[in-house]
Amino acid sequence: MKNDNTLISDDWAKNWEGSIAVKVAAVVLWMMIAISFGTIVLLLNNTKNDIENTTEWNGERLAAYVGQLVSQSPTPTISEIENQLATKIETFGFPAIDLTIGDLKLQLGKYSDDMETHYLRELFTMYQSENGISNKILLRPYRYPTNKLVKDTRNIMVISVLAALMLFGVLLTWIINKIVTKPIHNLLHATQQVSKGNMDTRLAVDRNDEFGQLANFFNQMLENLDEQRKELIVALQQAESATETKSAFLANMSHEIRTPLTAIIGYAEVLKHSERSIPDNMEEIKTIIRNGEHLLKIINNILDLSKIEANSMEIENAPVNLMEIISDIKSIVEPQTKEKALSFNVNYKYPLPKIILSEPLRLKQILLNLCSNAVKFTDSGSITVSMSCDCENESVTIQVADTGIGMNKEQLQRVFKAFSQADSSTTRKYGGTGLGLYLSKQLTDALGGELAVESKVNEGSCFSLTVNTGQLNFVEFINEDSSEPEVRPDPSMPLQVNTVNGCILLVEDSLDNQRLISLYLSKMGASVTLADNGKIAIQKAMDKHFDLILMDVQMPVMGGLEAVEYLRKNKYKGPIAALTANAMNEDRKKCFAAGCDDFVSKPVNREALYATVKKYLDKKNTNQDHENEQPIISELYKEDPSTLEIIRQFVKNLPGLINRIKLAQNEKRWEELAATNHELKGVGGGYGYPELSLLALNIENELNSNNYSEVEKLIQRIDSLIIRINKGLTNLETASINMHAQR
């Protein structure tokens, strides 16, 4: 059906609006018509006069011609005259003529009824016939009426001009359409293709004008769009891959987390219903502890992994004693190697720096992981840890070599990838999440180091960890076994009981944690008072003296930090250690800013708790011991007793200075500590207390050597000095009062 294409009334306005080609054609044609009619009007202005003049002129010419014809020599015959006139008649513009020679009348041309006589004229010339008689010649040309001639002329002129200009207009339209409309149609077609999704469409750039530029920009736009589309596709694939990885991660971790939990819950259930004594249940207890530690390790790995993925892993460089770290690792790993009858060796390739600048926690984590892997994958032989230093490149390399199962090239390529152990059979035989080496690699990268591996199947593997040391110019080096690093106590040794003496306020809302930590503290020998929240803790702390407050941070009613701030505002000076599961640096800073002196992270590690408690309760015991020591009298007073008042002011302000030193030490603001210590050194000597200056000098020396553990020990001795100074001042004041009384 053609219905859709045959509209009874075409919408001419829509045609105008809808097509550039129509606009161009219409404008050109109408302009041509207007120009042509103007031309015609100009050309045909005096048509009638021209025609009449021409006809007159032609009439005269005809008469002259006939006269000439009849007077030729020799005289032509009538038939000759007739023939010649017949051929020439049209050239004179007369369709028919009557020629009367004597009595003979000739009719030449085609006569029609609408013709009229132009003139009837007797010519001057006479025709001499053969017999010598002169005959009169009458000439009567016929013509069409002037109006008709004018009309004919006009018609021809109009048609000719209009046709010519129309043709020109059509040609012009065609050219304009070719120049303008065709590129627009090409662009339209290309845009349609793109809208259908065909992104490979491109316009031909075969001209340099605006359309060429438009085509060029169109192509560039398409290329940009195409590129963005490809990037989006890649991003989508990455997002899908990430989702798959997340799913795989969740599936993997779900199993890894549930497995130890099952053991913990299972064995706890067994113990719940067990009627045997604790020693008899030791195996189950050890299993619970072992699985708990394994679960904690998995959770720590997951948290570390998420931190790395979120780029929120914070690395804080601090002085690291490598020997101590190796020693710690040895103490952890050696028992494991003994269980498998393996030997554990440590080789130091001297000279080695005593202290380097790195992240101790992460460094230890990496090395522990490497060593644990070495133990896991070695059935016989040895595990060797070697350390060497490249002073020129300011780096230290620690190698962990084993004589285990080794890896082939394909396995080596996968070994640092997440959830990828050497192969699936390894996972089945040896277990593990496949995160250890991936995490180690990520942590090494975060430390700015390198982790490499060499391995041969059935011969063993060698992991090389290279980390930066920082500047080594002023660092003390250890040469040739000159000082064997001190072996730290084995953390697996049983907890020392009854080694501390004091009162501890435990502020913890969780009943389970209260019981657990109280048990730890009681075994240490401390007496424990409990508080469920910060508000109760404040009441108890204000009522009774405690040697240490262990304050949980997140509690109902009043949180830990809020309680600490309140206590400090109310001049509470006793030591407070925060207990919190938030182990980020920011959280530690918040605790210290609130007024805490120390920090114990959850889950509570027995050894860490013991170390913290011992530190503060030992200090208290040390202070008590020092009360028996001799009081210190100011040398300044000895020289000039009138300085008692200013000495008193100095001693009164001394605790403030000491507190600044302690705070700086707690927050590891070494520069501030150095400045304040320098001030102490100056004023101590100035007010006649050389012991104070000497202690400050020792602190200064240890600071310059970056020996921060010694700095801490020396600062702990300040309190005893202060007590002796106070005692001395008290004695002086007493003596002064007595002297006045005697007077």
Place this chain on the structure above:
Amino acid sequence: MSERFFRIILGSSLIILLYNQWDSYIYVYIGVLLFEGITNWRIPIIVTRLRYQGSSATTTSVLSPACEEFKINFDAERALRIVVALFLVFSFVLFHEQTWLFPWFIAFMLLSAGLSNICPMNMFLKWVGFK
């Protein structure tokens, strides 16, 4: 049959009639236009209905803002027929000598409308308010 095609027929036939000076046929031509305009029995409509057995083809029209204000309930095409007929009466019948060129102008405008697909007169009539 579309109006566009009919325009071509109108224009070319008028040109032929004028060229051959078939005055009587021109009078018939004028008569047909007047008939179409007065009765609205337009040749394109009749031909289309005959061809497609009475299926109704709708008139599409775009109303100009003027038409939205006062719409003249009279087809612009009908009006155009009447206008052209009156122009021809005026220029060919009454004042032929003075306005001899105007019929030619009309003829070529009709032809151009058909060729270019634009009819300014129709657009003007619609702008005035014809529907």
